[in-house]
Amino acid sequence: MYTGIQHLHSGVAYLALLALIVVIIYALIGALSGREFTEKDRKIALIAFILSHIQLLVGLILYFVSPLGFSLLQGGGAMSDPAARLTAVEHPLINIVAIVLITIGYSRAKKLGSSRAKFRSIYMMYAVGLVLILSRIPWANWLN
Template sequence: MYPILLPLHSLLRWLVLAALLIAICRAFYGWLNTRPFSRHDDLLRHWTATICHIQFMVGLTLYFVSPLARYFISHTGEAIHMREIRFFGMEHITMMFIGIAIISTGSAKAKRKQTDREKFKTMAVWYAVGLLIILSSIPWAFSPLISRPYWRGF
């Protein structure tokens, strides 16, 4: 299961980032140009949050089969002092949970807003904050702290 989930999680990251960037750009454009909040915008809001939820569920499943996370869970006192194991055992999952919670909250709030401008504003702000949190906790290939490849093969 681990050899399938790890590349899937890595691949889905790009779908999450693309969906969030498209949704945020469209939300800022609609908010700043006082455009009507169309059915397409609502579908984008919904599917962006859904893609994030799918990625989170794949990541959560991966967490419980990952050797790094298992080691962290069974040797927390020792593992907390190991940067890579602490990152994947605690920091990554915590920050991603917070990022997804913010995106989910933003989606729900935007759905319930009365005016189109409020919907766009809510979506733009909450999704942008969620994206920043997610970006800060991805193990980028260029990171000097924790790095992973941009693409993982199946």
């Protein structure tokens, strides 16, 4: 169970990060070119939105089955160990904030009036979300 969920969380991470980068560039080009925001643009933004929500769900399950998640908080001392604090506290909390921002960016784009404002809502909020996510990835665990 744990290994399967861990691999899923690692695999979806590649897809979610790639989708966020592509959507940010796409929305930025849309805003700069001054073209109209279409249904196709909304659907492209939706791909990164869905992938980050899938990652949130998988992350929440992983948090309770991984030895690097909630269980680290029970022994005490996790807050004074930077590696334990990263996977048990900072990574989950900051990523939840990032996904909330991505959700706001996507939802606001649907309500805003002008095409430029729609594109801007997506590239700004997705970019802030991406920076937050990248700032708290446990790189040492992931790339080794």
